Amino acid sequence: MAIDPRAAAIKKNLEKFDAFVAVMSSKGGVGKTFSVAILAYILANNYDVSVSLLDMDLTNPTLHMVLGLDMKSVKIEEEKGIRPFKVSAKMELMTMAYFVQESSIPLRGKEIENAVREILSITKWNGNILLVDMPPGFSDSHLEFLRLFTLSKTLIILVTTPQLLALKSVEKLAISLLQERAPVAGIMGNMCMDVSEDEKIRKTATQLNLDYLGCIPYIAGIENYYGSRLAEIIHRIEPSIKKAVEVIVKRGKR
Amino acid sequence: MHEWALAESIILTLVEKAKSENKNVIESVEIVVGELQGIDIEVFEFALNELRNLAKEENNIIIKNFRIVEEKASFRCNRCGYVWKLDDTSLSAEARESIHFIPEAAHGFIQCPKCGSHDFEIVSGRGVYIRL
Ligand SMILES: Nc1ncnc2c1ncn2[C@@H]1O[C@H](COP(=O)(O)OP(=O)(O)OP(=O)(O)O)[C@@H](O)[C@H]1O
Numbered sequence: 435m436a437i438d439p440r441a442a443a444i445k446k447n448l449e450k451f452d453a454f455v456a457v458m459s460s461k462g463g464v465g466k467t468f469s470v471a472i473l474a475y476i477l478a479n480n481y482d483v484s485v486s487l488l489d490m491d492l493t494n495p496t497l498h499m500v501l502g503l504d505m506k507s508v509k510i511e512e513e514k515g516i517r518p519f520k521v522s523a524k525m526e527l528m529t530m531a532y533f534v535q536e537s538s539i540p541l542r543g544k545e546i547e548n549a550v551r552e553i554l555s556i557t558k559w560n561g562n563i564l565l566v567d568m569p570p571g572f573s574d575s576h577l578e579f580l581r582l583f584t585l586s587k588t589l590i591i592l593v594t595t596p597q598l599l600a601l602k603s604v605e606k607l608a609i610s611l612l613q614e615r616a617p618v619a620g621i622m623g624n625m626c627m628d629v630s631e632d633e634k635i636r637k638t639a640t641q642l643n644l645d646y647l648g649c650i651p652y653i654a655g656i657e658n659y660y661g662s663r664l665a666e667i668i669h670r671i672e673p674s675i676k677k678a679v680e681v682i683v684k685r686g687k688r
Numbered sequence: 689m690h691e692w693a694l695a696e697s698i699i700l701t702l703v704e705k706a707k708s709e710n711k712n713v714i715e716s717v718e719i720v721v722g723e724l725q726g727i728d729i730e731v732f733e734f735a736l737n738e739l740r741n742l743a744k745e746e747n748n749i750i751i752k753n754f755r756i757v758e759e760k761a762s763f764r765c766n767r768c769g770y771v772w773k774l775d776d777t778s779l780s781a782e783a784r785e786s787i788h789f790i791p792e793a794a795h796g797f798i799q800c801p802k803c804g805s806h807d808f809e810i811v812s813g814r815g816v817y818i819r820l
Pocket residue numbers: 459461462463464465466467468469491496568569570624625626650651652653654656657
């Protein structure tokens with residue numbers, strides 16, 4: 435009989451977290467990665483939460499870029515496992531970019547499963563809350579997440595823009611997740627230009643009987659704020675997504 | 689050390705297995721180590737021994753014998769079917785380091801020697817597993 439020893443290690447490594455927060459949307463480019471980065475900044479800077487970040491977009495990781503990191507120049511730190519990259523005193527990141535730098539790696543289903551398990555079995559985390567940036571879609575990474583993570587400690591935040599295709603996509607994803615009683619915390623908007631756009635997303639959430647967690651406003655020249663300058667735009671964003679932050683903080687204190 | 693994390697997962701798994709079966713002795717286990725993990729066998733063995741002693745002290749679970757078996761890595765192209773070995777490829781130290789942490793990183797550094805595709809399967813020598 436062959437036994438995979440990673441399951442036991444994953445359980446042990448993840449046990450220490452108070453909560454897992456996964457940001458999902460089946461539509462690409464709606465701002466999952468930016469939302470994760472902003473939520474991490476708000477939690478770490480304004481709520482003194484120790485945040486661990488996991489980029490589960492294995493074939494095209496980008497979270498490190500929004501955080502302003504050049505993974506090419508970092509040396510992997512080992513200590514009875516791998517230490518996530520320390521972004522700041524209260525923030526750490528684990529990403530495939532740590533291992534493959536600039537190359538994009540094509541992976542089939544089984545390999546995504548294997549890579550996710552490998553990462554989770556050797557990473558030694560330090561945070562209290564693990565924020566997970568998901569790739570677009572509803573496929574291998576998402577299914578592996580739902581299988582490996584303790585769902586009683588998990589919050590899934592669905593992200594959408596006010597555009598029709600994004601709203602319809604988030605609606606379909608929400609229905610599937612709710613059918614299997616996945617812990618959907620609510621819907622958060624991104625790139626809202628005005629109140630009417632905000633209302634469109636609220637309406638979608640209400641129809642699904644889900645909490646509306648607020649909408650991040652559209653920010654012109656957003657790329658100029660990537661990295662430590664994200665701190666400069668927090669005050670413009672935080673009031674709009676107070677609800678999302680509260681939901682996470684409440685869970686983290688359990 | 690990466691070796692330590694792997695050894696830890698193995699001992700942890702064996703302890704849990706013994707507990708669930710209400711046993712306190714595990715006679716013999718074979719630990720298969722894939723070549724892609726690039727493990728330093730001496731360090732790995734040392735870690736296994738340390739952790740095995742700890743399992744005895746803390747959980748009163750005795751793991752009598754273990755044997756480490758190395759498995760060579762081989763790949764099969766999903767596009768043209770060509771099969772090759774790790775030795776057939778030349779990798780930088782950096783690439784080897786990445787692959788030893790996450791074997792799937794191989795897709796970023798290795799291409800099919802025949803058709804150049806990145807779409808291949810790791811047929812053997814990928815991971816670490818326990819054989820009872
Ligand atoms: N509030 C915003 N205002 C303006 N531009 C934004 C905003 N949020 C995100 N963007 C921009 O939109 C693009 C997509 O954002 P992001 O990469 O975060 O989306 P994503 O959902 O993670 O994408 P993917 O599905 O590829 O993972 C990026 O170029 C980003 O800078």
